[in-house]
Amino acid sequence: GAGVSQTPSNKVTEKGKYVELRCDPISGHTALYWYRQSLGQGPEFLIYFQGTGAADDSGLPNDRFFAVRPEGSVSTLKIQRTERGDSAVYLCASSLGVNQGEQFFGPGTRLTVL
Amino acid sequence: AQKVTQAQTEISVVEKEDVTLDCVYETRDTTYYLFWYKQPPSGELVFLIRRNSFDEQNEISGRYSWNFQKSTSSFNFTITASQVVDSAVYFCALSEAGGAGGTSYGKLTFGQGTILTVHP
Numbered sequence: 001g002a003g004v005s006q007t008p009s010n011k012v013t014e015k016g017k018y019v020e021l022r023c024d025p026i027s028g029h030t031a032l033y034w035y036r037q038s039l040g041q042g043p044e045f046l047i048y049f050q051g052t053g054a055a056d057d058s059g060l061p062n063d064r065f066f067a068v069r070p071e072g073s074v075s076t077l078k079i080q081r082t083e084r085g086d087s088a089v090y091l092c093a094s095s096l097g098v099n100q101g102e103q104f105f106g107p108g109t110r111l112t113v114l
Numbered sequence: 115a116q117k118v119t120q121a122q123t124e125i126s127v128v129e130k131e132d133v134t135l136d137c138v139y140e141t142r143d144t145t146y147y148l149f150w151y152k153q154p155p156s157g158e159l160v161f162l163i164r165r166n167s168f169d170e171q172n173e174i175s176g177r178y179s180w181n182f183q184k185s186t187s188s189f190n191f192t193i194t195a196s197q198v199v200d201s202a203v204y205f206c207a208l209s210e211a212g213g214a215g216g217t218s219y220g221k222l223t224f225g226q227g228t229i230l231t232v233h234p
Contacts, residue, residue: 031220033221040227042118042207042225042226042227043159044224045221045223048220056220058221091159101164102149102161104161105151105158105161106158107157107158
């Protein structure tokens with residue numbers, strides 16, 4: 001079956017612009033997670049959803065970052081007024097449920113802020 | 115707060131050698147999960163194993179084995195008879211139970227990763 005997909009695979013933007021990153025989880029997975037991975041580092045948790053609601057958004061670095069999952073499936077990570085420090089690979093993962101099974105990761109979106 | 119430490123930044127071995135990747139974790143929870151993920155050059159994280167804190171039994175899967183020791187807060191990963199295709203970055207991760215009733219395992223805390231290079 002299809003895995004987690006993320007679009008776009010690459011995004012180049014200018015400082016100050018707004019970007020949206022999309023994640024399509026594995027069908028039937030109710031939990032969805034966003035992580036950010038900087039070069040040479042491990043993934044860093046941002047937020048996760050159980051269904052439509054954000055169960056834990058403690059990893060969002062500031063109020064420029066926001067994520068939604070309105071129908072409990074696809075999720076969009078939104079970054080306002082991008083800064084050069086936002087450049088990273090943004091990873092999405094999904095799992096059957098928060099307490100169920102491992103997290104399956106997508107290929108990531110590489111965001112470059114010029 | 116939880117923390118995962120992978121002290122080995124890079125390891126280089128020759129094919130067919132055995133190699134052990136170390137992982138030490140910190141948590142105040144008594145209920146938690148430990149994971150290993152592989153990130154090949156293509157970039158996509160691949161799940162390898164999940165262990166819960168109540169199961170200290172070691173596990174073997176083909177050339178891979180894992181040694182979980184709560185007494186030393188370690189969850190080490192050994193690749194036997196390494197192959198060039200094992201070259202990747204390997205991450206250890208921890209997920210704690212949190213929230214009311216201890217039912218929240220959502221957040222993974224990753225270590226910095228170990229870059230493994232297997233030379234032919």
